[in-house]
Amino acid sequence: MSYLNGPRINFYGGISINVDTANNDQYTTDGKPLLDLNDASVCSAQSDDDVIAYLREEVSNSKGQPYFVRGGWNYYGDHQVVLQQAKVSSSGAPGAMNQTGGLQHLPVYLLGGLEPGTGKGPYGGAVMVDIDPTSSVTSQIYAGGFQIGGGDTPALLVQGHAVSHSRLLGLRYSTSRVQPPYLTPGSAWASGTFQLAFRKQDIVSFDDSDPVLAAIINDPRSQGLVVRYSLFECFPGNDSASVRADLKANQNNANPSLGRVIGSVGAWYADELASDPLGRLLPNVKLGGAQGLAWLDESAARLSLDLVSALEGDNIRSNGQANTGPIGPNLDYGNLIISAGERQIASVPSNPGGYYEWGGLYDVALSTEAVALLKAHPIQITSDKNDLQITESRLRISSDARNLYTDPSDTRKAVTVRVHELGGPLLTPVVLQLSTSSPGTLEDGQFLEFPATVQVPAGATEVTIDLEFNAGSGFSLLEFKAVCASDYHMAFRRYPEHDYSALINAGNIAWADVYEHCLRFFYVLFPAMSKRIPLNDEATIQAVAGELLKRIDESYRPTTLYMPLTRALSPGKVALLRAYLNQLNGD
Amino acid sequence: MYNKVTCSQFKLARRLLTLLILPAVALADTTPAPAPPMPVPLSCALPVQAPSPDGSLTAFSDFSWLQFVALNWPAGAQRGVPDCTAAFGSSEKTVWQTYKTTDQLFLPNALDPGPWDAGAVMLFTLEHRAKAPADLPVEESVRQAVGGWLTDQHGNPTYYSISVNRVSYEYVVTNGYYNADIIAAADKVSFPEGALEVKAAWRILVDSDDHSRYHTMTAQVTEYDSEGNNTGRTREAVVGMVGMHVVYRAPGFPQWTWATFEQVDNTDASHGVQPSYFNENCSGPHCTPNVSPLITGAPFTAPNQVTRVTDLDDEVIAVNQDWQARVEGTPFQYYRLISPQWPTDPSDPGNPQGSPFPSTVANTVLESYIQPISSCMDCHSTARVPGNATKSNYSFIFLFAQQPAKAQGESQ
Incomplete structure (x- = not known):
């Protein structure tokens, strides 16, 4: 089971991603x-x-x-991620989706996290953090909950810590055919898909009388719910001249990336990963990296497709700030033609003007013969206009291990990789080839020790691989390749060894040392932090020592409240900062 | 930039223009000409409803001036109530100055401060810094929220006071939140709509100052020695208001609305008056502007150089010119709104901080040394109750909450 063949709630709207860009370079x-x-x-x-x-x-x-x-297009960003006027656009069961019912048009919110221990909050929103700040493929969005409907009695309120990772990264627009209104980062043309998973115990309340919500949450096969959302057309809301004028006037406003979001809420079934659903991978071979997913429901004789990130958009909005109205159309593909085993088996209108109201999902009824063909052969999707060419990757590699932080004291880690063939267990043995590279502009940290190849036997669905860490540190991308598979990667950040025990053991840690080793980097690179707590002010740090001690605690690490949000402090630096703050507290 | 002559000239020009145009209109059209817009009379009523969150900077600036005028209206006989029959600017004792100060709210040993009307309306004792943990030594009392003290060009410290209105006061008293133990254990702090706080900055006026350019009061000011240590003595002095924050829990704005005003001569020499906090002929080791004396090592009595880092927005300047003209003839014509700040997205559960706008707002006498990163809402969003168990709904006043007296036999 997957959200693709279960009851779902679709939404769309805008999104603001207020990442700070000053740490994207070492200058x-x-x-x-x-x-x-x-x-x-x-x-x-x-x-x-x-x-x-x-x-x-x-x-x-x-x-x-x-x-x-020089600090990029958003030096004053604070990393908050906010859905903007995102609303439910349809809901129902596959093949019976509708745009009526009590959920229709209700607002949808990503929430920030509650404080561990006290359960107070939330005091901020969801946050985006790149594990490698120089990379474009290692983004994470931490959230502390999800909500449908406003007011004191929302239709759905979920509060739990979850992290989602960028997946299905690829182009949504042809870089030669369409242009944003002004010079923007490459993300303007790209799309990425994230998925949050919340357990049933995280569901605080829901409207049990709503049949779709009840079907999602009360399904005994479900362990919770997933919120899956694709981001695209994301680019800074203000152009270069505006940002320069703003900074010249010392207004120092943030310039978040404003984009579009299309998402779906569905059940998180027991056999699924938290951050990536089951399904068959559908690369668009004519649009770099663009991908979708498919689920074949044999019993219902239905193929459900998620093509949000697989189809090409027709234009990028011309007003950077105008990201909350109806979403622009896709390229008009006419009818999507589905084939398997070189046989055309079904077709469905591509609905280029209204696809987003249905979550970018398509439910296609199948004949018995078509089901049999799809079980045995890769899916092909073409079109009767504009030459769509989607060809399923026979093998799909995935894992909840996507962005991993490791401490200098860690010597090994086992990661489990899921390998499916045509959506199920492997029909033939597979050899995974492993290698590392740099995730971004910094050199590969080369701290990973791993087997060059891993055998996965026929019948298997996953394999566990033992990784070892050497004494290095930095960033590294572990890549998995196999014949007939789309590549998969895991990103690592291994913290350097910092030993400040001499300073700590000597007692009476000086402010100058703590500032230089633990705070100065953030003071100059992340001015949004200092808008809240001036990190260069000893008296302020003294006054908020108790609060800071909580925020650097490991219990906050999985939350939207961890400090620093970028998770850039090594354990050694955290230890020095903690010792200093404890010293201030008289402990 | 505002100046009195410009405003007068503008009004004169408008009158002349009206005289020139009216006959022409009368000749061209027999229908009665529309009456020229009548100036809206100044109001003693504190506005309740803020503009819509998507309102303009002009709308919020006007709202801020409405607050400023109502708060600085002459006080009536009752605490916190204006005397609407009195002319604006006719009294040293204004409405907000009859609010209760944090001194009157947070009494030693966490004694119940009693009902709002209890006690006489007293002169301030100016000794508190803008934001201070209660256990800081008294010599910390003239420090700003961040960065240390601020000494004016006459070598006198700047003093700070915090006052709360009745709604705010009664919320604290009713819940016993003047007691540090009780507020520390509070499950949630949420001031009711209508709560308001005023944080003001004052400097001692000297003979060479033009007192008519200040809202003044006679206050007991704490005396400090040349090292900045509290001498334990106070003296009576005439002080002039140099800065004023207004923080209001407006309906529909759980993050409050914010506004900050300054006296126009603080740092700006364009009015023909020597600025209070800037000397263009400064010489010596401590002339770099906007650097905390805690960093430069400047002595307590050395004047601190301050300049404005972020210019006022054109919309705010226009609103200031309008209102300064309307309060002409009072000391308040020498004040200007620096900026309002408000949450543009106040009701979004996914955005609890509400996206403050404008992003950067700094008062040169309250945030002298952190102007490039100063944001009322961002800073106050970190406010917590003593012990940090929960946030304190954007208010730092609970830093002044007092410990209750120990019972007999309890260890000290």
């Missing part, structure tokens, strides 16, 4: 980096004010065009 000057992103330290001998001024300097891109400031 090499005179051959030396200004920052050490792995170490979370400022290498430069410049004053804080000078570093900040440097990050606020106007710069050009490789073509000599004005491109925001």
